[in-house]
Structure formats: structure tokens, C-alpha cells
Amino acid sequence: MSRFAYLFEGLTVRRVLAVTVICVAAAGATRWFFTNTIFELLLIALCIGYTSTLFFTIATNLRLGMRREVRQVLAIVLGSFLGTILAGLARGFNISHMLTERLWGASMTMGLGIGIGCVVLAAAIIRERQARDEARLHRAEAERQQLEKSVLEAKLQLMQAQVEPHFLFNTLANVQHLVETDPPAASRMLDSLIRYLRAALPQMRENSTTLRREIEMSRAFLEIQRVRMGSRLEYAIEVPPQMLDLPFPPMMLLSLVENAIKHGADPCCECVAVTLRASQADGRLTVSVADTGQGIVPKKAGGVGLANIRERLKTLHGQAARLVLEENQPRGVIASIEVPMPDAALHAPPLVRAA
Amino acid sequence: MPDKVRAVIADDEPLLRAQLRTRLERLWPELAIVHEMANGRDVEQVLEAHSPELFFLDIHMPGVNGLEAARTIGSRAHVVFVTAFDQYAVEAFERGAIDYVLKPFNEERLATTVGRLRERLSAAPPAFDALVEQLAERLGGAKPAEHLRWIKASVGPQVRLIPVEEVLYFQSDEKYTRVVTCEGEALIRKPIRELLEELDPARFWQIHRATIVNVDRIAGVRRGLKDQAELSLRDHPKTLVVSRAFTHLFKQM
Numbered sequence: 151m152s153r154f155a156y157l158f159e160g161l162t163v164r165r166v167l168a169v170t171v172i173c174v175a176a177a178g179a180t181r182w183f184f185t186n187t188i189f190e191l192l193l194i195a196l197c198i199g200y201t202s203t204l205f206f207t208i209a210t211n212l213r214l215g216m217r218r219e220v221r222q223v224l225a226i227v228l229g230s231f232l233g234t235i236l237a238g239l240a241r242g243f244n245i246s247h248m249l250t251e252r253l254w255g256a257s258m259t260m261g262l263g264i265g266i267g268c269v270v271l272a273a274a275i276i277r278e279r280q281a282r283d284e285a286r287l288h289r290a291e292a293e294r295q296q297l298e299k300s301v302l303e304a305k306l307q308l309m310q311a312q313v314e315p316h317f318l319f320n321t322l323a324n325v326q327h328l329v330e331t332d333p334p335a336a337s338r339m340l341d342s343l344i345r346y347l348r349a350a351l352p353q354m355r356e357n358s359t360t361l362r363r364e365i366e367m368s369r370a371f372l373e374i375q376r377v378r379m380g381s382r383l384e385y386a387i388e389v390p391p392q393m394l395d396l397p398f399p400p401m402m403l404l405s406l407v408e409n410a411i412k413h414g415a416d417p418c419c420e421c422v423a424v425t426l427r428a429s430q431a432d433g434r435l436t437v438s439v440a441d442t443g444q445g446i447v448p449k450k451a452g453g454v455g456l457a458n459i460r461e462r463l464k465t466l467h468g469q470a471a472r473l474v475l476e477e478n479q480p481r482g483v484i485a486s487i488e489v490p491m492p493d494a495a496l497h498a499p500p501l502v503r504a505a
Numbered sequence: 506m507p508d509k510v511r512a513v514i515a516d517d518e519p520l521l522r523a524q525l526r527t528r529l530e531r532l533w534p535e536l537a538i539v540h541e542m543a544n545g546r547d548v549e550q551v552l553e554a555h556s557p558e559l560f561f562l563d564i565h566m567p568g569v570n571g572l573e574a575a576r577t578i579g580s581r582a583h584v585v586f587v588t589a590f591d592q593y594a595v596e597a598f599e600r601g602a603i604d605y606v607l608k609p610f611n612e613e614r615l616a617t618t619v620g621r622l623r624e625r626l627s628a629a630p631p632a633f634d635a636l637v638e639q640l641a642e643r644l645g646g647a648k649p650a651e652h653l654r655w656i657k658a659s660v661g662p663q664v665r666l667i668p669v670e671e672v673l674y675f676q677s678d679e680k681y682t683r684v685v686t687c688e689g690e691a692l693i694r695k696p697i698r699e700l701l702e703e704l705d706p707a708r709f710w711q712i713h714r715a716t717i718v719n720v721d722r723i724a725g726v727r728r729g730l731k732d733q734a735e736l737s738l739r740d741h742p743k744t745l746v747v748s749r750a751f752t753h754l755f756k757q758m
Contacts (some may be wrong), residue, residue, distance in 0.1 A: 156728060314567070319589035320518065323609035327524035380519035382543075417567050419544060443669055446666050448655045449703075456668060472688055477657065477664035 161207045173199040176266050194305025197237035225306050226351035230263030244281025301465050321374055324419045345370040362394035364403040391429040405455045438486035440478050461496040509537040516563035517543045525684040533619045545574025556676050566587045572641040580630045601636040641725050652705040658691030673741050674720045677715040726755045
């Protein structure tokens with residue numbers, strides 16, 4: 151029995167009470183039309199009402215090919231027919247008697263049942279539509295608020311200091327040593343550190359800067375790391391000069407470079423090469439950071455910064471931008487950000503690959 | 506020369522090794538730096554080859570870090586930790602009276618440490634295993650990996666790396682398993698059964714013999730044909746079938 155329980159879902163006390171009220175009202179309203187007593191009319195109305203409600207509920211839950219509204223109207227027709235016969239039986243008539251001598255009365259009763267049933271159905275459908283529209287509005291509002299929230303979070307994230315004390319102190323220790331042993335190198339390292347700090351310390355940033363600025367920031371960071379890690383790190387930046395002035399979202403490239411060092415080069419004892427590349431095709435600008443480091447460890451987390459980049463790309467460009475991570479050959483990771491290019495840039499002259 | 510104290514410096518940054526060496530030579534002429542290393546991997550061999558009495562160990566090193574190296578050394582030599590910024594470690598060192606120096610080096614501070622070490626070297630190296638153990642756990646970040654965090658999937662000639670949070674669902678497809686994300690899908694060879702063992706069960710639920718869904722990506726549940734249910738997903742048009750054996754997961758939701 152429980153297998154069919156779902157067919158009766160929605161047959162609540164509230165629904166039965168509502169039907170009862172409608173039946174009482176219908177019996178009262180048709181009193182002037184029929185010669186029957188009010189009790190007979192009430193009996194007929196309730197028989198039709200309850201039978202129709204039962205069929206209506208089953209038809210609503212039944213999964214058949216046809217439209218739900220069609221199923222419901224059919225249920226009301228069937229319910230009214232059987233309800234009329236039931237009421238007749240209850241009053242002691244036999245079926246053949248009803249279908250011959252009393253056919254007119256029975257048809258009238260049935261017709262009224264169908265009419266009232268359909269009016270109630272129409273009202274219910276309109277109410278349901280309204281509720282659905284309201285729910286849709288509500289959902290849209292919730293989504294909008296969620297979006298606003300993530301935009302705000304992304305902004306906050308950007309404003310927070312991204313400089314790790316560990317990085318800062320180790321770099322300063324290197325500078326301290328270079329001041330004594332190789333002052334020009336110390337000066338260069340300080341210069342890189344200043345350029346990096348200027349970009350990485352909290353400040354209100356625009357949603358878009360140029361690729362040039364992001365590359366320079368990454369270069370400063372990589373230069374510091376190259377001095378620190380000695381022979382363990384090499385880096386190259388292969389970005390065609392004419393792409394440098396294309397707009398690019400801020401602080402994403404640096405995050406990828408930091409990841410390449412932290413998750414790729416740092417845990418790896420051999421020499422690691424980090425290469426920044428940019429290319430454009432089909433109206434999209436792709437900037438990638440490739441490392442030859444340790445690669446992804448399947449069971450180790452390392453995606454917090456990446457989730458943030460994905461979120462920000464979605465906020466800025468929707469589905470038009472994406473972050474892709476791939477395995478590098480023979481080792482390491484390639485992380486690429488693809489963003490749509492502004493229309494003006496689409497008509498840029500053909501590219502020449504820079505050395 | 507035989508009277509000199511033999512010491513080893515371990516730091517992954519070559520300039521910082523050179524710096525510590527220069528400063529120590531200046532402050533402590535009776536000290537001989539017999540070896541330098543970039544990580545703690547070869548501690549055992551170094552102990553054997555040079556029988557040093559003293560190690561300067563950077564805490565953060567690739568491969569084998571300073572704390573792990575200290576664990577290996579045990580009480581066979583004295584250990585001084587070198588660190589740039591580890592609030593927690595520094596507090597622990599202070600409490601446990603373990604010697605440490607901070608980078609960038611402060612001449613006076615280093616001199617104090619050298620003075621203390623000179624006195625201590627005559628005694629046997631103290632045992633601080635418990636503290637190092639505790640620190641290694643806290644700082645090492647080498648927590649045993651529990652669940653799968655990344656999916657490696659072939660997309661054409663490339664191997665795409667997908668963080669599991671990005672996956673909407675996994676579905677077996679004859680020989681392969683399809684990995685579906687908002688941005689598309691990829692194929693992997695790992696069967697559903699193996700994925701189930703490796704994925705975080707709080708985040709990924711099996712809802713069908715052939716399907717695992719990311720719970721965070723479920724938008725809604727509704728009754729489907731027979732005793733099944735249907736899941737709709739956030740940001741994706743596809744609905745997934747929950748077979749009868751798994752509908753209990755969504756009761757009272």
C-alpha cells in the first residue's frame with residue numbers, strides 16, 4: 151500500500167475542509183433550482199465533491215504523459231459522474247433507473263459538478279502560478295544578494311594584506327647579507343621588494359589593471375625568489391610587448407606565480423623553471439604560469455587562492471572567463487587564466503612572437 | 506683545529522647560509538662550520554661523516570624540514586633552530602628553553618645565543634623530543650592526507666587538474682567515469698567504487714549505482730518515477746536520478 155501512498159499526497163485535512171465548504175455553498179446556491187430538500191442537495195454535492203477531490207489528487211500525482219491540467223479536468227469529469235451515481239445509490243435509486251428516467255436530473259447534477267469543479271480548479275491554478283512567480287522573484291532576489299555578497303568578499307580579499315611575514319623577513323635577511331657582500335645586488339633586491347610591496351600591500355584597487363602592471367609585479371616577486379632560492383629557481387617571461395597594455399584583472403597572476411613557488415618550487419629540491427606566457431586568439435587573452443615543480447599531490451589541498459580567482463573571474467566576466475589547471479610535461483603544473491578581450495583590442499594588428 | 510667545535514648549517518637559501526656562517530665565524534672563532542646543507546635529508550650521513558656537535562637548522566626547508574631533522578638528530582648533537590617568523594614556534598622555544606635565532610639576524614641576539622651555547626656544549630644535548638614532536642605536528646603541515654582533493658582528467662592530449670570542489674557529479678560511463686563541472690566534462694579511468702573510498706564522504710554522496718554527487722551543488726530534490734527521486738543542480742541544467750536504495754539520504758530534507 152505504501153508503494154501507492156504518493157498518489158494521495160496533498161489530500162490534506164485542509165483540502166477536504168475546503169471542499170466541504172464549497173459543497174455546502176454549492177448546495178445552498180442551487181437550492182432555488184432543484185425541487186430537492188437541502189439535505190438531499192448537500193448529500194449529492196458532498197458525494198460529487200469528495201469523489202472529485204479523490205480523483206483530482208490521484209490525477210495530480212500520477213505521472214502520465216499528458217499535461218497535468220488535462221489530467222485534473224478529466225479527474226473532475228470522472229469524479230462528478232461517479233459522485234452523481236454514488237449519490238443516487240445512497241438515495242436508493244438503481245443505476246439503470248438513473249440513466250433512463252432520471253437522466254435529465256442526473257446530467258444536470260453532473261454538469262453542475264463539472265462546472266463548479268472546473269471553476270475551483272481554475273482558481274487553484276491561478277493561485278499556484280502566483281505563488282510560483284513570487285517564489286521565482288524571491289529566488290532571483292536571493293541570487294542577487296548572494297552575488298553582491300561575493301563581489302564584496304572578493305573586494306575585501308583584495309584589500310587584505312597578501313604579504314606573508316615569512317616571505318618578508320626572509321627577503322630582508324637576504325638583503326642584510328647582500329648589503330655586506332654585494333651592495334649593488336642588495337640594492338636591486340630592495341628595488342624588487344619595494345615594487346612587490348607597493349602592489350601587494352592593501353589598498354583600494356580597481357577591478358582591472360593592465361597586463362603590464364601584473365607582469366611587473368610578478369617579475370619583482372620572481373626576482374626576489376630567484377635570489378633567495380639561488381640555483382633552485384629559474385624564470386622566464388614570454389609576453390609579446392603589444393599585449394602588455396591589454397586590460398587584465400588585478401592580483402590573479404601574482405597568486406598563480408605565488409602558487410607555482412609555494413606548491414611547485416618550494417617542496418621540490420631540484421631546479422624549477424617558472425615561465426609566464428601570454429597569447430590571444432578568438433577574442434580571448436590567455437595568460438599562463440607554467441612550473442616544472444613537484445606538481446599536484448592528489449590528496450593535498452592547495453586551492454583556496456584558486457577558488458577565489460574563479461569566483462572573481464565569474465563576478466567580472468561570467469562564463470566568458472575561466473581558470474584552467476593542467477599538468478605540465480614532464481613535471482609541474484600549468485595554470486592559465488582566460489579573459490575576453492575588449493572589442494577595440496580585437497582589431498589589433500597580427501601578432502609577432504617576441505623573444 | 507681539533508679543539509674547534511664542529512657545526513653544521515642547514516638552510517635552503519644559500520645567501521642565508523653564507524650570512525650565518527660569516528656572522529658565526531666573526532662571533533665564535535673556535536667554531537668550525539664543517540658542512541652546509543639545503544635541507545634535512547642527509548642528516549644521518551652528515552652525523553656519521555662529520556660527527557658535529559652542533560646543528561643550526563632552518564625550520565622551513567623543502568624535503569625534510571628542520572623539525573624533522575631535529576627528530577632524527579635526537580640527543581646526538583645540540584640543535585639551534587633558525588626561523589624567520591613563527592610566532593608559535595618562538596613561544597614554544599622560549600617555554601622549552603630551546604635555542605633559536607631569528608632571521609634577519611640581530612648581532613647582539615646572535616652573540617647572546619653563542620654565549621649560551623658555549624656553556625651548554627660541555628653538557629649532554631638536552632632531550633626535547635616531545636616539544637619537537639608537538640611543533641612538527643603544528644607547523645609541519647604534513648597532516649596525513651585524508652581525502653582526494655584533486656582530480657586528474659584527460660582532456661585531449663592534456664591532463665586537466667580539477668579541484669574536487671569544482672566537480673558537480675561523477676557518473677560512470679561504461680569503461681570510464683565522467684567528471685562533470687560547470688565548465689564541461691572530462692573522463693577519468695578511476696571507477697565510481699574507488700572514488701567513493703577516496704572522496705570526502707561528507708561532501709560527496711553516492712545517489713545511484715553509477716552516480717556520485719557533490720552535495721554543495723545540489724539545488725533541490727523532487728520525487729521522480731516509481732520510488733526514485735530527482736536532483737536538480739546549481740548552475741547546471743542536468744537533473745540526476747536518485748535510485749531507491751539512496752532516497753533515504755534525502756528524506757526530511
